[in-house]
Amino acid sequence: MTPEPAAPTTGDPGVLRVALLGYGVVGSQVARALVENADDLAARSGARLELVGVAVRDASRPRDGVGTVVPASLLTEDAEALVDRADLVIEVMGGLEPARSLIRRAIAAGASVVTANKALLAAQGPELFEAADAARVDLAFEAAVAGAIPIVRPVRESLAGDQVRRVLGIVNGTTNYVLDQMTTLGLDLSDALAEAQALGFAEADPTADVEGYDAAAKAAILASLAFHTRVSIDQVAREGITGVTAADVVAAATTGHVVKLLAIAERTAEGVSVRVHPALVPAAHPLAAVHGAFNAVFVEADGAGPLMFYGQGAGGRPTASAVLGDLVSAARDRLSGGKGSYESAYASLPVLPADAAVTRYQVRLVVADRPGVLAQVAGVLADHGVSIDAVRQTTGEESADGTASLLITTHAAREASLAATVAAVDGLGSVHEITSVLRVEGV
Amino acid sequence: MTPEPAAPTTGDPGVLRVALLGYGVVGSQVARALVENADDLAARSGARLELVGVAVRDASRPRDGVGTVVPASLLTEDAEALVDRADLVIEVMGGLEPARSLIRRAIAAGASVVTANKALLAAQGPELFEAADAARVDLAFEAAVAGAIPIVRPVRESLAGDQVRRVLGIVNGTTNYVLDQMTTLGLDLSDALAEAQALGFAEADPTADVEGYDAAAKAAILASLAFHTRVSIDQVAREGITGVTAADVVAAATTGHVVKLLAIAERTAEGVSVRVHPALVPAAHPLAAVHGAFNAVFVEADGAGPLMFYGQGAGGRPTASAVLGDLVSAARDRLSGGKGSYESAYASLPVLPADAAVTRYQVRLVVADRPGVLAQVAGVLADHGVSIDAVRQTTGEESADGTASLLITTHAAREASLAATVAAVDGLGSVHEITSVLRVEGV
Incomplete structure (x- = not known):
């Protein structure tokens, strides 16, 4: 049964009732700020924001700040009843359910919603935005992408009069920390990851981060905003960092690049390409200087030109x-008077399949060290319409075993052509191994 | 006579009438976008934005795009009549008058206003904000600070639940270009400035830029937003770059710094310090990597931590x-349903005088090259309560004439103490010259 719309306020026009769903790393800090900065928040909001309850799974479990900052009596296990008596609902519990149902319930009851739930938005954003628009309540989610960095509001509002061409984001702090340690200390992936786990920058199960799922959810949200087109997480081509080796990082440096895991949303003549993968970024690009667990989102728009937003993406x-x-x-x-989600999908551009992406590539391969091999490899690339920008051949210590290393940088090529090309090159008798294939972005 | 409030629309609820005041570098691009991107702007706004007129001083003068992109019939010399028939007024004429009167007129008639006029806002913002709030119309000014970079909205809205501690901005592209050329090419100020003028990065009369007036207006606006306190341009301590020498830039590099002209707004226990001056920024600070005519604003907030916003600040x-x-x-x-300016000055923090600013300093001086001189100088600093962080003494080619160079970096000291200290040091017989005194920021 749909609940009756709640009265818009407590009756006191100077008070708005706030329900907090979740009291984890983020929720506990939100609760603390609501209590400790109440006067500032009231002055800035135009009404007192009264925390009327905190929904948790187990209200009896001792929690940091409960009983001291936040009265224990505010904790409840009945999230639905809490939602029903709120004007503003903050959802920081994460996961798809019951988060989705509670947000739907809040909107149906006429409450505005603030959420940090990227997974939910990337999977089921459209139904939630539609519900919020119909109810003329806000559905805000700045915290869902790149933590503290204002990026949702700038893309949606500040760039509303412009045409975004491309978004390149370092939106996962764990993988940026790991890649940065590999780059600066020469660690391999497993050591860098173990260190990140020891320092609390990576979870015990780092799958969501290292396999790019977290970044893919954010890429879907950013692409939706930037291109006024609905993009869901399963339309995002995704490749994590598990294939990146210490040798890749070293080779990148020799050509003036650093390896970053990028969330990319790009508008082409054909539609929108949205993908997450490790990429070589030129050392002089502003994203190359984003170190440690920091996040940054680089936006290119027709009018504004290049913009970058930098800060802490988590915590x-x-x-x-x-x-x-x-x-x-x-x-x-x-x-x-309320407004709605301001979600806009009017452009409805086609979201392109993964193999339609067009980028430059760096291919490293081990070949037989004899005359004519480079010509053979170059011929295969030419046959597939992939044009070469630069080649670097190394016969160093490896020449003892009759092999040489080739590092080929291509001009922009379609992902599909590249895959076929790499397979054909791999089939050449003179090619011993394709060591790595990395995309080059930000040029 | 106050005009009657305009009807909110043309009568067609799907159309909003837009008046453009000014057709210069910015205005002509705004007009072009209103015409060429009309469909996208309509989809994003919820109404067609119809350009109903462009106010210029001389409607007969030939102008780029007029007669082609923008119908010549839209040009008018009667700005008041144009304002009276608009729902949305864009003011990009600049200067204090008639911009101020026209904005007042628009607000009084119930129109919302968008302006890029930093000088006007820094001088007379409060009266305009009050008028907009009373009329419940928007008064928006993202373009007034750092051009394309979304900074007004992020500080005012995204950080509305946080406490900003400090804002450090490179908000003047001309001076950043000049200092960057001095740093990378070793040019002196006059050559770098001449080059900037030749390339169109600096005006024929560069006073507003090089003397820091332009940055001071932006500092006042940023401080007002960040600290919810009214700060006007005459409360901003201001020092331009004309005193920066090629030798200063070289000396900065020897201690791992670059010289930047910074707009600084800082909250201290006593109030708000707002100032513009050249400063030494550590080479590893994100602001140090802002090259050429680019702008960037670095914000430190209690919750968010460090944030940086980067992009093109002009054009x-x-x-x-x-x-x-x-x-x-x-x-x-x-x-x-309209909203108002959202300008908030509830905190009303005291704006501190220039000599209350607290920073670290680097002082370079030429002294007699004999034992005991350093002890003498250090003693004067200690007597004034200024504590020394590091000293670097150079007796190189200069020792031939019996002198040595000292480079002293202090711990944080109050501007007033420092001024008195420098005067006292200058009075020592063993001190030949105070070569430079530069503040160190971003540490």
Whole structure:
């Protein structure tokens, strides 16, 4: 049964009731700020933001800040009842359910929603945006992409009068930390990952990060915003960093590049290409200087030109900052009459398949060290319409065993052509091994 | 006489009438985008944005795009009459008058206003914000600070739930270009400035840029937003780059710094310090990598931590991008019931005098090359409560004439103490010359 729409306020026009769903790393910081910065938040919102409850799975479990900062009496296991008596609902529990149902319930009851749930938005954003628009309530999600970095609002609002061409994002701090350690300390992937886990920059199960699932959810959200087109996570071509070796990182440096895991959303003549993969970024590109667990999103727009947004992409306090910014906006919008999600999908551009992406590539291969091999390899590339930008041949220590290394950088080529080309090159008798194939971005 | 409030639309709810005041570098690009991107702007705004007129001083003068992109019939010399028949007014004429009167007139008539006029906002922002709030119309000004870079909206909205501690901005592209050329090519100031003028990065009369007036206006706006406190341009301590020498840039490099002209807004226990001056920035700081005419604003907030926003700070198309983003927001707000300026000055923190600023300093001086001189200088600093972080003494070619160079880096000291200290050091018989005193920021 759909609940009756809640009264818009407690009856006191100067108070908005806030429900917090989840009290983890982010939720506990949001609760703390609501209590400790109540006066500032009230002055900026135009109303007092009163925390009326915190929904958790087990209200009896001891939690940091509960009983001291946040009264224990605010904790509840009945999230639905809590949602029903709120004007503003903050969802920081994560996961698809019950987050989705609770957000639907909040919207149906006329409450505005602030969420940090990238997985939910990337999977089921459209139904939630439609519901919010119909109810004229806000559905805000700055915290879902790149933590503290204001990127959702700038892309959606500041660039609303412009045409975005491309978004290149370092949106996963764990993988950026790992790749950065491989680059600066020469570690291999497993050692860098183990170190990241020891320092708390990577989870015990790092799959979502290292396989690019987390970045893919953010890529879908960024592409949707940038191109006014609905993009869901299963339309994002995805490749993680598990195939990146210490040798790749060293080879990248020899050609003036660094290896980064990028979330890419690009508008082409044919449609929108959205993908996540490791890429070689020129050392002089602003993204190359993003170190450690930091995030950055580089945006290219017709009018604005290049823009970059840089900051902390995760962590309790940074993410809470983004949640609270959205909360203040949602409160203001509520007081001025509500507005809706502002989600816009009017352009409805086709989302291209993975093999339609067009990029430059660097291919490293081990070949027989004899005359004519380079000509043979170049011929195969030419036959497939892939044109060569540069070749670097190394016969160093390897020449003792009669082999040489080739490093070929191509001009822009279609992913599909490249895959066929690489297979054909691999079939040559003079080619011993394709050591790596990495895309080059940001040029 | 106050004009009667205009009807909110043409009568057609799907159309909003746009008046453009000014057709210079920015205005011509705004007009072009309004015509060429009309469909996208309509889809994003929720209404067609119809350019109903362009106010210029001399409508008969030939202008790029007029008669081709923009019908010549839209040009008018009667800005007041144009304002009176608009729902949305874009002011890109610059200067204090008639811009101020026209904006007041638009607000009084119930129109929303988008302006790029930093000088006007820094001088008379409060009266305009109050008028907009009273009329519940938008007064948006993203384009007034750092051109295309979304910074006004992120600071005002995204960080509304956070506490900003410090803003360090490279907000003047001309001076950044000049200092960057001095750093990378070893040019002196006059040569670098002449080159910037030849390339169109600096005006024939570069005073507003090189003396820091332009940056000071932006500093006042940023400080007002960041600290919810009204700061006007005459409260900004200002020092331009004319005193920066090639030798300063070289000396900076020896201690791992680059020289940047910074707009600084800082919250201290006593209030708000707002200033513009050349500063030594550590080479590893993200601002140090901002080259050429690019702008960047580095923000430190309690929750979010460090953030940086980077992009083109000037130019027709980039600035027009910011204007159009504001225009789409203003249109949406208008359709959803209007809102106001969202200007917030509730904190009303004291704005501190220039000599209350607290920073680290690097002082270079030429002294007599004999034992005891360093002890003497250090003693004067200690007497004034200024503590030394590092000293570097050079007796190189200069020792031939019996002198040595000292480079002293202090711990944080109050500007007032430093001034008195420098005067006292200068009075020592063993001190031949104070070569430079530069502040160190971003540490």
